[in-house]
Amino acid sequence: MPELPEVETVRRVLEPQLGGEIIKDVQVGKPQIIAGMDAVEFARALQGRKITGMGRRGKFLSLILDNGDRVVLHLRMTGSLLVTPADFEAEKHTHVVIRLESGRQIRFIDQRRFGRFWLIRNGEEDTISGIHKLGIEPFDKRLTPAYLKERLYKRKKPIKECLLDQTLVAGIGNIYGDEILFRVRIAPEKKACDLKETEWKRLAKEIPLALQYYIEKNEISPEDYLAGKGGDYRNTPFLQVYGHAGEPCPVCGKPLKRSVIGGRSSVSCPKCQK
DNA sequence: CCCTGCCTGCTG
DNA sequence: CAGCAGGCAGGG
Numbered sequence: 001m002p003e004l005p006e007v008e009t010v011r012r013v014l015e016p017q018l019g020g021e022i023i024k025d026v027q028v029g030k031p032q033i034i035a036g037m038d039a040v041e042f043a044r045a046l047q048g049r050k051i052t053g054m055g056r057r058g059k060f061l062s063l064i065l066d067n068g069d070r071v072v073l074h075l076r077m078t079g080s081l082l083v084t085p086a087d088f089e090a091e092k093h094t095h096v097v098i099r100l101e102s103g104r105q106i107r108f109i110d111q112r113r114f115g116r117f118w119l120i121r122n123g124e125e126d127t128i129s130g131i132h133k134l135g136i137e138p139f140d141k142r143l144t145p146a147y148l149k150e151r152l153y154k155r156k157k158p159i160k161e162c163l164l165d166q167t168l169v170a171g172i173g174n175i176y177g178d179e180i181l182f183r184v185r186i187a188p189e190k191k192a193c194d195l196k197e198t199e200w201k202r203l204a205k206e207i208p209l210a211l212q213y214y215i216e217k218n219e220i221s222p223e224d225y226l227a228g229k230g231g232d233y234r235n236t237p238f239l240q241v242y243g244h245a246g247e248p249c250p251v252c253g254k255p256l257k258r259s260v261i262g263g264r265s266s267v268s269c270p271k272c273q274k
Numbered sequence: 275c276c277c278t279g280c281c282t283g284c285t286g
Numbered sequence: 287c288a289g290c291a292g293g294c295a296g297g298g
Contacts, residue, residue, distance in 0.1 A: 003292065032280090059293080076293050078282080093282080112281040114293065130294075157275090166294085175292055242292085263276080265290085 002075050004138065004171025005214035006233055007059050010081055013225045014106075015054040017083045018063070022050050022101040030095040033108070035116045036128050042119050045069065046098065058134045058170030063106075068122025072129040073108070079115030080230030082107045083222075091229065109229070134170040138208045143169060145200040152192040159195060160188035161262035169207060174264050175242040180210050182241045187273040188266045189259065214238070241267040 002010070026043035028034055034042045050066040061081065063071040075081065082088075086103050096108035096117065108115065118129040126132055136142050152162050162168060163177040172180065181188050184202040186195070195203075217235035224232070236243070240250050245258035249269040259266050 006292085074293080076280095077291070110281090111283070112291090114280060116294095164293090173292055264292095 002059065002079075002233075003173035003176050004056075004059060004211055005176070005218055005235065007061060007075065007171070008056055008215050009218040009220065009225075009233065010075075010230065011054050011056045011061060013220060013222055014081065014083055017104075017222060018051045018054060018106070020050065020052075021104070023047060024099045024101050027097045027099070028095070029097075030113060033095045033110070033113065033115060033117055035118050037119055042117070045119055045121075046071065057131050057137070058166055059173070060129060060131050060134075070120050072118045072120055072126060072131060074116050074129070075110070076112070076114035076116070078112045079108065079110040082109065082226060082230050084226065088226070130166075134166055135168045136170065138169050138171055138211050143204055143207060145197070145204040148204055149195075149197075149200045152195070155192040157192055158189045158261045159186055159192050160264075160266055162192050164262070164264070171211065172207070174266075175239065176211060176214065178242045178267050179214075179239060180206055181273060182268060183210055185273050187270075188261050188268050190274070241269065243267070 023046045026046045028039035028043060031039040046065070049069065051063055052066050053064040055062040055064060059074060061073050065071070084105050084107055086105060091107070091109045093111045094107050094109050095113065098106040100106065120126045120129070151168055155162060160177050160181060163172050163180065164174065178188065180203070183206045184199065186199055186203070214235045217238050218233050220234060241256055244256050245267045246255055248254065249256055249272055252269065252271045254269060254271045256267050257270050259268070
């Protein structure tokens, strides 16, 4: 489900609700959600710890604990993370419940069970979750036309596939890959090695602008977030191409086309994007 | 490069 | 019923 803007939204909504909370106990319904560790051991490690903050890197979230340990998690396609009152209705696919001393609970709900949690101990380097393989954040100053060109100018892969590569820039998924390419007027199937100077420039500029824009469009109150079960994002009316195949291009009016690139569906304007 | 697996649910 | 879904890892 979520890409960087949604994951950042989750962090912004939940972090203020979690700071200072103490973990009473942890219930893991589906042990495979806890990666690289026994679920019982995971639960024991969290018990009694205070949550001091929440972080995000790419599409990963983390809960920072007072002893320096951290819980890294990834929502993958359908995961959602909620902070609920104890009596909040039980969602069908709730796989992890972290009960807090205040009576509230952190709940991880994931229909398809692709989401994962990892526990990284204090001082340990995280080499298991995938965070260590991530490229720069989209808001990093190092995201320059030269960086993109340097990394991609020899690649014969479609630029769309390159944008989805988390080791290049972390956090772009199928939706925002399409949206970014529409904004910069580059066809998703265009080979990276065929991009021109001006196109590297437009990409470097638009990647952070687009993601920042969608983070802002996602802003939501804790109440509405909970009511929407963590899956109601408000930016969808602002998506220009994703989910709009066959509809008129918002710029030129020609029908937007759907194609398959790197095994993922893509939507683009055949006239505006070259 | 493509393929598969991991899962459930929705759409046509 | 097949096909598809906003992700990613692993294998050939």
